[in-house]
Amino acid sequence: MKKVHIVLILFAFIAGCMTPNQDNASLKNANILTQASPEQVGMSGERLQRIDNLVNEYIANNWIPGGVALIARKGKIVYYKSFGFNEIESKDSMQTDDIFRIASMTKAITSVAVMMLYEEGKFLLDDPVFTYIPEFENPTVITEFDLDKETYSTKPAKNDITVRHLLTHTSGIGYGFINPEMRFFYEKEDIPDGFVVSDARLGDKIKLLAKQPLLHEPGEKWTYGLNTDVLGYLIEVLSGMSLKEFFDTRIFIPLGMTDSYFYLPDEKADRLVTIYAEEDDGIHVSEESSYNYPFEGGQSYFSGGAGINTTALDYARFMQLLINGGSITTTGYSAGKPLI
Numbered sequence: 001m002k003k004v005h006i007v008l009i010l011f012a013f014i015a016g017c018m019t020p021n022q023d024n025a026s027l028k029n030a031n032i033l034t035q036a037s038p039e040q041v042g043m044s045g046e047r048l049q050r051i052d053n054l055v056n057e058y059i060a061n062n063w064i065p066g067g068v069a070l071i072a073r074k075g076k077i078v079y080y081k082s083f084g085f086n087e088i089e090s091k092d093s094m095q096t097d098d099i100f101r102i103a104s105m106t107k108a109i110t111s112v113a114v115m116m117l118y119e120e121g122k123f124l125l126d127d128p129v130f131t132y133i134p135e136f137e138n139p140t141v142i143t144e145f146d147l148d149k150e151t152y153s154t155k156p157a158k159n160d161i162t163v164r165h166l167l168t169h170t171s172g173i174g175y176g177f178i179n180p181e182m183r184f185f186y187e188k189e190d191i192p193d194g195f196v197v198s199d200a201r202l203g204d205k206i207k208l209l210a211k212q213p214l215l216h217e218p219g220e221k222w223t224y225g226l227n228t229d230v231l232g233y234l235i236e237v238l239s240g241m242s243l244k245e246f247f248d249t250r251i252f253i254p255l256g257m258t259d260s261y262f263y264l265p266d267e268k269a270d271r272l273v274t275i276y277a278e279e280d281d282g283i284h285v286s287e288e289s290s291y292n293y294p295f296e297g298g299q300s301y302f303s304g305g306a307g308i309n310t311t312a313l314d315y316a317r318f319m320q321l322l323i324n325g326g327s328i329t330t331t332g333y334s335a336g337k338p339l340i
Helices: 050-060 103-119 163-168 180-189 202-210 227-239 243-255 266-271 312-323
Strands: 010-015 066-073 076-087 140-146 151-156 276-279 282-285
Touching: 050 066, 050 076, 066 312, 076 312, 103 163, 103 227, 103 243, 103 312, 140 180, 163 227, 180 202, 202 227, 227 243, 243 312
Parallel strands: 010 066
Antiparallel strands: 066 076, 140 151, 276 282
C-alpha cells in the first residue's frame, strides 16, 4: 500500500534572548537578520557544519529530495544553506530562496494575527465563538458512530466553543484526514481540511463546519483539527478584511516577508518546491492533485491552518518577531516599539 506524505523540508531555527526595549526606526529598509559568523554570536561554526552531514544523509537514503536550513541567533544568520534537489527528475537544485508549502506552520501566523486583534480589544479569549460566527451556537457532540453503517448519534454540548478553545485545539473540532468520524461529515459538505484547490470561500465552509458534531465536549481534551481555519474566518469577521489582506497588510509587508503568499504569483511559481510521496521503492513526485493548490484551481480559499507558502528566510523573519516580543528593529535583534 502506498504511503503518501508531504515532504516539506524547511528549517528556520532562531535562538536568542530579548534585549531591553529601545527606540527603533521605521521597519522600511530595516537591517533584519543580516549574516554573521557563528563565533560573533557565541556559536560554534564547526558544530554547525555537522548539520550538513545530517541533511545529506537524509538525501542519500532517499528519505527527502532536498531542503533548506537556516539558523540565526541574536538576529544574525549564522547558517543558511540549500541541499539536494527541488525536483529530482530534472536535477533542479534546491535554492535557498525556494518556496515551500508550510502547511501547519501557517497556524502560528494565524494565531499571532488573532492575538493582535485581542490586544486591540476586539474580543475576549473566553468569548463564545457564536458571538462572532452565529452558526456555532448550540453545538452537538458525537455519542455513537458506526462508519460501516454510516450511522451516528449526538447530544447537545454542555459548553459553547470559545476562542480559547480554538487557540488551544480543545474545541472538539477534528481533522478529516486524522479522524474517520470527521471525514464522514466533512466529505458530505465538501469542507476542506488541508491543501485546497477550490473556488469556495472560507466563510461559507466555516459556517458549514459549525453545524457538524464535535468529537468531544469543548474544553474536555486536546484534539488536532480545523480550529485555526475557524480562527482565520474570525479574523475576517473582526477585521473586515480577507485573511489574505490581513496577513499582507498587518504581518507580511511590515516584516518584509516578500515571498509569502496563499497563492503564488505566476512569476514565482517556478520556485515552488515539488511535493514527493513515499512509496516502498523510495520517494516519487506526488500524484495528489490538491498539492498543486498554490498555482492551479481556485484561489479564493484562505486556510489559516495550512495555506501559506513561504521561504526559510521569510519564516525566519516571522520567528524573529516572536523572539523580539512583537518587533523587528534596524539592529535585527533588540526589541523596540511593537509593530503588532
